[in-house]
Amino acid sequence: MKIEQIYTGCLAHAAYYLESKGEAAIFDPLREVQPYIDRARKDNAKIKYVFETHFHADFVSGHLDLKKKTGADIVFGPTAKPGYEAIIAKDGQIFNVGDYKVKAIHTPGHTMESTTYLLIDENGKEHGIITGDTLFIGDVGRPDLAQHVVEDLTQEKLAGHLYDSLRNKIMPLADDLIVYPNHGAGSACGKMMSSETTDTLGHQKKTNYALRADMGKEEFIEALLTGLTTPPGYFPQNVLMNIKGYDSLDMVMDRAQKPLSPEAFEAVANETGALMLDTRDAADFAKGFVPNSINIGLDGNFAQWVGEMIPDVRQEILLITYPDRQEEAITRLSRVGYDHTIGYLKGGFDAWKEAKREYETLNRIAPEELEKAYVSEKPLLIDVRKKSEFDSEHVIGSINIPLNEINQHLAQFPKEKPFVVYCAGGYRSMIAASILKQRGWNNFVDVVGGFDEIKNTGIKTSEYVCPTTML
Template identity: 75%
Template structure:
């Protein structure tokens, strides 16, 4: 018997692979399904089921492609109404995977179809629970996402359901069970998730705020406190997971169209496609195609794409490091951006060799930044999250969170020089590229961001205050 967590850090997502006696199942797979198929092939196993804990909001699941490629049956919990063939399991229904059993526990609250799967081993001993977004390590799923798809499902109603699910279905289970959640720290599906991605249920009973003794009213108040608006792409991903979507193979084929500089420029002009540059910030700042946006692959790429590109059907032309074209297309598709239509063959060097126009971002080290910008006359914009800014910031800086940058554009002066920074330099370069695209040119970006600023002897920063929420 094998239970394996397959964790993808850039979107803080955990899928699960279970194999027993030549049969396997995948829980909450990502869009690119070949790695799961390869794993089963290596084990000499047939993928029998694709279990979904709920209709996901933060990524597009690979259930359809996996079922089409393997013949596996898709399984959802009670009340799910997918727009494709699937088995809708009953509460307490049991599925066999080799010598292993999977028991369905309907746990509505994060969404109404949310389901926890209880794993029972070959000795008929309970081993663990795959909890989806019902229970995280240190947290539980936010109850405000489903209402963006079904209007009368208020966050208060869902929070009340989650209270009942946790107390009636999860807390009575034995302490030794291993909790296998769908997400870890960094996901927007909760607000206080741990960096740990598994734990015992007993330890969660002792330490997780949501599992402590309280009334339903107290639980609802605690759960809703500090929630911010979910990313705009979440409802769109939910609908794709409910209604179905195009095969990832077709998405890759469409995006993997190599274009020379002439063809790339023509495609941009003819289609109105967004030019998305996925190189790391240090390379982007040295030179880029005018009007392109930088969202680097080396961090939370998919999340920031979803936050900053409002139209999920936006056509996209890619500029990547050579060899990173397919990875960029796949990571776009993970959050439903299926309309990459080509990439610049050979990367940015091709553009330069063709003597096309380029642009740059002026990026300063912390020493030079503090020597020139540490005064009251020059504005400094901090694009970190509000909770990060509130915990500690450079005195005099203004907080303009990156995910709200379009709402703050009027704050950035066009007639005076200013500086922009984030925590380490990734987000500030995204913001810099957006400002460049919108016509700003009189600013500098700070290399190393606040992480280096606060350590500098000349920096004047506020005292550190522990943030109350991670959102």
């Protein structure tokens, strides 16, 4: 069977391309659709269907642009109510793609419309299942997202539906089926996904805690809900965009790709109140940046941290990037629904400096310098890693304020007393540092290399305790 996984690491996202006899189907596409169109063109194939496993929360799907550009039919599972034309499949309905068949299996739980697609080859043999967020490798989809859109869909209700879907629809299928999930490790749609992005269903039945054969419904619900973190604030907004529709990516790009001189950039920022987002590396940002800009580096989990730290997807944004990387930044913002970039600084920060405009810097220290200060000055240390990382191992005497909770805990950052911020490697702590600087904090330093380098000094850390894994 000709099925390809198209994986995008920065979002831990997997789309799928299926082709037979000149007909193709795309499953759960990302916002930028040209790569899928090019892939089908390479096979001289016409994209017949765009299959959606559910209304996604962590990204804006490309289904509408694919339909517009190729004429493909959009397919959702039972109970879906999109605000645009689409096929709403019946449970068990079969779609033909060349000599292949795609069978819709309604598997509510992650969301009520969640649907798994069973792939059947030209000989009638069942090959694999495209599971969306119903079943991951090593995990299953979190059941608490839909309640942020539909209030009476509690996480307990959805977890119960997911238990039934897994036991009645997925687990009875053949062990040799290949599982093709929508996400891998790093996605916020589950809590302990494997770094592997495919597996056999039989192996998952043996190793995935949620598929344990003797697990009762109450035990399953408790296991599934234990340890869930608060989902990023942009998730419900992305769901609504996927349900109601959105501007085409072409329109978003046209609106965003406006080069602005330093003078024009500053004027637009003052007139609009747009957020100035600097996507350069932490080290370069610290050496100099446009006043009041914040840093979220493009060479990291950019889209996810934009979604965590910028609460409104409708926020107007002005970009500061390395030369010729503005299109990449705009595209990656649009993947998570931030469609309102209104321009970028032409020539990047170097142009700002060359124009003799005022800029700011951030103080950073090497771990060796911190080691000396730790002994003599005993500074306040603030660790902005996740609570699970902090609980596993941290500098003794430090306090934990996870980056995604920083806005709720600004009062814990002293303005008079000096302090130190760090994360694992420096990416997240620079986001935190830029936000603090923007809000008026000045008496702090960031640690180059973060906790990964601090551990190599003589600074005392708590003993590492292996995080418990739910069995």
